[in-house]
Amino acid sequence: MSDLWFDAEWLSLRRRADHQARDTLLNEEANYWLAQRGRANIVDLGAGHGNNAQYLIPWLGQAQHWRLVDHDSKLLAQAEKVLAPMAEEGHHIQSLVCDLNALNLEDIHQQWPIDLVTASALFDLASLSWLEALVEQVVEIQAAALWVLNVNGHWKIEGHKHPLDETIRQAFNAHQRRHKGLGDGSALGPMAVHEAMRLFKSLGYQVQTRTSVWTLLAGSAYTKAMGFRLINGWHQAACDMLPDQSDAFDVWFVDRQTALNQGQIGLEVGHTDLYAEPLAD
Numbered sequence: 001m002s003d004l005w006f007d008a009e010w011l012s013l014r015r016r017a018d019h020q021a022r023d024t025l026l027n028e029e030a031n032y033w034l035a036q037r038g039r040a041n042i043v044d045l046g047a048g049h050g051n052n053a054q055y056l057i058p059w060l061g062q063a064q065h066w067r068l069v070d071h072d073s074k075l076l077a078q079a080e081k082v083l084a085p086m087a088e089e090g091h092h093i094q095s096l097v098c099d100l101n102a103l104n105l106e107d108i109h110q111q112w113p114i115d116l117v118t119a120s121a122l123f124d125l126a127s128l129s130w131l132e133a134l135v136e137q138v139v140e141i142q143a144a145a146l147w148v149l150n151v152n153g154h155w156k157i158e159g160h161k162h163p164l165d166e167t168i169r170q171a172f173n174a175h176q177r178r179h180k181g182l183g184d185g186s187a188l189g190p191m192a193v194h195e196a197m198r199l200f201k202s203l204g205y206q207v208q209t210r211t212s213v214w215t216l217l218a219g220s221a222y223t224k225a226m227g228f229r230l231i232n233g234w235h236q237a238a239c240d241m242l243p244d245q246s247d248a249f250d251v252w253f254v255d256r257q258t259a260l261n262q263g264q265i266g267l268e269v270g271h272t273d274l275y276a277e278p279l280a281d
């Protein structure tokens, strides 16, 4: 699976950890913003198969109109199925197959005024130029932004330590800075949320951030399933970045998977959620 195309199985697996991690205070801020506007037209960027909308719809009181934007039509078709019960409750959900490199929020806004631009687990893929252009578009239309589950580079293996854990973490974070296809140039990876905060503030928005950590306790079946995927990804990224150390990383991989399966280690993966809105007059 490339960095641009995500498998539905992985997105479904992480849904529980995502939803448990999210910061509820920022939901309240978004809810208050929408209540003041008396309307809830929401764009979800990189919506995948609907994790973000599935989580947020029950939090945002009024009837909502969602545009789910992604370049993967199969994921969007799944999103429509996942969200069908919410559509039956009166929320309006529409998919838009679109490459985010070609997104023009102002065009959408002309026909359908946007109140909130949201996204989950997306911005680590973004380059600085793409992010700058997006923040400018959001500010231009004076919408609020709720951008959540932005990886912040902190992860930790709880319990039995291994001397290579830190080397692997740093190699993974460096791997995240490779070009991922959202804009030109290298991806921001764990720096994305800091850049987004800086950009919004420089354009007169007020910004709040909160951490949202996946906490995967040692020994549970869920931790084993998530941990298998995470350790695999960290190992592959480290081998890509430092191929001359791949023999040692292979030993690390076996050690960590064994410890995971024996319930000796838990995992924490850090994210930062961001909410931004125009400063009140």
Ligand SMILES: C[S@@+](CC[C@H](N)C(=O)[O-])C[C@H]1O[C@@H](n2cnc3c(N)ncnc32)[C@H](O)[C@@H]1O
Pocket: 003, 004, 005, 006, 011, 045, 046, 047, 048, 049, 050, 051, 052, 069, 070, 071, 072, 075, 098, 099, 100, 101, 119, 120, 121, 122, 125, 181, 182
């Ligand atoms: C990590 S997934 C997150 C999906 C969803 N927001 C969630 O929280 O489960 C990133 C999403 O961004 C989409 N994506 C990546 N690059 C894209 C691009 N250039 N244009 C449109 N969508 C893109 C992928 O198809 C995928 O659905």
